[in-house]
Amino acid sequence: MTRTGDLLPSWRPGPTRDVLVDFLADATAVPTVDRVACFDNDGTLWCERPTYVQFDFFVDELTARAQEDPTIGSSPEFAALLSGDHAAIGELGLERIAFALTGLFEGTTASAFAARAREFMDRAVNAALDRPLRRVVYQPMLELLDELRRLEFTVAIVSGGGTEFVRAISQDLYGVPPELVVGTLIKYDFTRDDQERPVLRRTGHLEGDPNEGATKVTNIQTSLGRRPILAAGNSGGDREMLEWAAAVDGPSLALLVDHDDADREFRYLSAAETFAEPEPITDVGARLGWTIVSMARDWDQVFPPAVA
Amino acid sequence: MTRTGDLLPSWRPGPTRDVLVDFLADATAVPTVDRVACFDNDGTLWCERPTYVQFDFFVDELTARAQEDPTIGSSPEFAALLSGDHAAIGELGLERIAFALTGLFEGTTASAFAARAREFMDRAVNAALDRPLRRVVYQPMLELLDELRRLEFTVAIVSGGGTEFVRAISQDLYGVPPELVVGTLIKYDFTRDDQERPVLRRTGHLEGDPNEGATKVTNIQTSLGRRPILAAGNSGGDREMLEWAAAVDGPSLALLVDHDDADREFRYLSAAETFAEPEPITDVGARLGWTIVSMARDWDQVFPPAVA
Numbered sequence: 001m002t003r004t005g006d007l008l009p010s011w012r013p014g015p016t017r018d019v020l021v022d023f024l025a026d027a028t029a030v031p032t033v034d035r036v037a038c039f040d041n042d043g044t045l046w047c048e049r050p051t052y053v054q055f056d057f058f059v060d061e062l063t064a065r066a067q068e069d070p071t072i073g074s075s076p077e078f079a080a081l082l083s084g085d086h087a088a089i090g091e092l093g094l095e096r097i098a099f100a101l102t103g104l105f106e107g108t109t110a111s112a113f114a115a116r117a118r119e120f121m122d123r124a125v126n127a128a129l130d131r132p133l134r135r136v137v138y139q140p141m142l143e144l145l146d147e148l149r150r151l152e153f154t155v156a157i158v159s160g161g162g163t164e165f166v167r168a169i170s171q172d173l174y175g176v177p178p179e180l181v182v183g184t185l186i187k188y189d190f191t192r193d194d195q196e197r198p199v200l201r202r203t204g205h206l207e208g209d210p211n212e213g214a215t216k217v218t219n220i221q222t223s224l225g226r227r228p229i230l231a232a233g234n235s236g237g238d239r240e241m242l243e244w245a246a247a248v249d250g251p252s253l254a255l256l257v258d259h260d261d262a263d264r265e266f267r268y269l270s271a272a273e274t275f276a277e278p279e280p281i282t283d284v285g286a287r288l289g290w291t292i293v294s295m296a297r298d299w300d301q302v303f304p305p306a307v308a
Numbered sequence: 309m310t311r312t313g314d315l316l317p318s319w320r321p322g323p324t325r326d327v328l329v330d331f332l333a334d335a336t337a338v339p340t341v342d343r344v345a346c347f348d349n350d351g352t353l354w355c356e357r358p359t360y361v362q363f364d365f366f367v368d369e370l371t372a373r374a375q376e377d378p379t380i381g382s383s384p385e386f387a388a389l390l391s392g393d394h395a396a397i398g399e400l401g402l403e404r405i406a407f408a409l410t411g412l413f414e415g416t417t418a419s420a421f422a423a424r425a426r427e428f429m430d431r432a433v434n435a436a437l438d439r440p441l442r443r444v445v446y447q448p449m450l451e452l453l454d455e456l457r458r459l460e461f462t463v464a465i466v467s468g469g470g471t472e473f474v475r476a477i478s479q480d481l482y483g484v485p486p487e488l489v490v491g492t493l494i495k496y497d498f499t500r501d502d503q504e505r506p507v508l509r510r511t512g513h514l515e516g517d518p519n520e521g522a523t524k525v526t527n528i529q530t531s532l533g534r535r536p537i538l539a540a541g542n543s544g545g546d547r548e549m550l551e552w553a554a555a556v557d558g559p560s561l562a563l564l565v566d567h568d569d570a571d572r573e574f575r576y577l578s579a580a581e582t583f584a585e586p587e588p589i590t591d592v593g594a595r596l597g598w599t600i601v602s603m604a605r606d607w608d609q610v611f612p613p614a615v616a
Contacts, residue, residue: 033479110529154487167533171341178533179462179487185530190522190548197555198522198548200529207530208515214498214506221418221508222493222515223531225475225486240498240506247505 008147010140016298019291024147026251027229032152036226038241040233041159041166044257045174047136049266050128054161057120058101065104075100102186106204110164113202117168131303137173139304145174156180156224160212160237182223184211212237217244234259236281242290254290258282261295264302316455318448324606327599332455334559335537340460344534346549347449348541349467349474352565353482355444357574358436362469365428366409373412383408410494414512418472421510425476439611445481447612453482464488464532468520468545490531492519520545525552542567544589550598562598566590569603572610
């Protein structure tokens with residue numbers, strides 16, 4: 001069990017890395033069918049600050065639309081977004097903003113939506129970090145995904161974000177195929193074109209509930225049909241998923257990323273900001289015996305090295 | 309392209325087999341990510357006569373429950389089922405019967421349900437065919453699944469039956485993992501036990517619509533995130549899925565199994581029996597240019613050879 005030299009090179013030696021290495025060794029005794037790992041995306045696999053990547057994508061689309069048709073900015077939601085009026089955005093509320101943005105792609109086919117998302121991801125940057133969005137993924141987590149797959153784990157992404165947005169880049173960024181992405185779904189309409197051929201178009205409505213909290217657990221069962229023995233997250237919306245993984249018989253791992261690295265990324269408490277949790281998620285995790293990943297302490301490198 | 313000697317040995321030489329062989333050759337030019345094949349289950353991968361396998365399973369459970377608690381037979385649905393009163397079953401209607409049977413497993417966990425389904429499949433037989441249920445799968449289709457996977461296809465089952473029932477046997481019978489089974493879903497309840505640990509239990513209600521017709525297409529997109537270039541089915545409920553596959557750009561295949569073999573299996577028209585289609589599904593398929601598989605003509609062997 002000692003190939004620690006090349007194993008997880010961006011994880012600094014210490015208690016967190018020891019827990020990971022021990023879990024990986026123990027997991028080889030678990031039947032392959034039960035080697036399932038579920039990772040949250042925003043704040044767990046890639047950076048979610050200063051804004052969600054998917055939010056940037058929607059605002060990018062809105063901005064392009066407004067250049068073609070300025071009247072689009074007449075709704076209070078779009079007016080606030082186009083002018084970057086954070087007070088107005090906060091007053092309208094994220095739910096109303098999200099609903100308005102979702103409507104931008106009503107009528108779009110799945111392939112056109114995926115192409116648009118990839119086009120955006122190929123050029124957009126995180127200005128605060130001065131990095132392309134494709135390079136704000138966490139290098140230590142990429143190494144963990146690879147190691148899990150080497151051990152024949154089924155590795156899934158279980159995101160509060162839009163399923164189809166994450167699918168557009170999941171194979172490329174994370175090596176995760178579309179059927180292993182579980183997220184918030186948009187309902188589709190089955191229609192026919194003028195030659196009676198079937199066409200599938202996005203509606204402006206959700207299919208089921210947003211993929212957060214207990215819904216992550218029920219969606220893991222309905223979408224994947226298996227229970228994870230490893231779950232990783234960073235916010236209150238991941239709590240039930242981490243508890244679900246931690247409560248299996250046999251080896252299990254609940255990993256919580258603590259954003260405590262103001263120098264290299266951001267320093268913030270997750271839970272308190274978007275969820276009405278009675279305590280910060282790091283306190284919950286400590287109480288429940290989860291493994292808390294300190295970005296500042298445990299990660300030798302946060303992002304992938306620059307492309308040559 | 310001539311390894312036809314060992315390719316699909318249970319398919320008799322002729323036009324149908326030629327179409328399959330040509331499609332498999334053409335598909336190697338398709339990007340791997342687009343090599344997706346979706347198979348209906350009942351009547352396409354395994355026998356659905358004289359009764360659906362899942363129906364037999366539910367009645368088996370009902371019978372066992374009635375031995376422990378005879379009062380369970382007091383409802384009109386269960387009384388009709390327990391006495392095998394086909395007239396009464398027909399009068400109550402399949403929808404009401406199915407709802408009553410679904411309620412049998414309300415409160416059951418996913419793992420307990422899967423264990424029960426496997427226990428049943430290990431001993432149950434199709435009396436009309438004098439074969440164990442595990443051996444009423446179609447040998448020519450198993451060969452096709454294997455060949456598709458050899459060509460790096462993602463092979464999914466898209467069934468009108470219960471997702472969790474099919475998942476319980478899909479890896480074992482078909483080599484298809486649970487996340488590639490798309491079917492009719494039961495809603496789960498996230499609850500907690502007396503030690504506050506999360507527990508997931510089946511409800512008595514569906515999650516979304518039954519997986520038939522256009523819903524098969526929308527569920528393929530939401531569950532798998534990819535579009536099939538091959539779809540196979542046998543009934544009116546498969547029509548939209550076959551049209552969806554047939555309408556892609558590039559190589560595609562829509563396969564319709566025609567149950568025309570009264571000697572070795574059953575002879576019946578699918579569509580007219582359970583769907584209000586204006587024409588038999590074989591006529592629809594012929595009109596739309598699908599490949600119609602005649603069991604009597606195209607299959608050298610219908611079921612797997614007896615186990616030694």
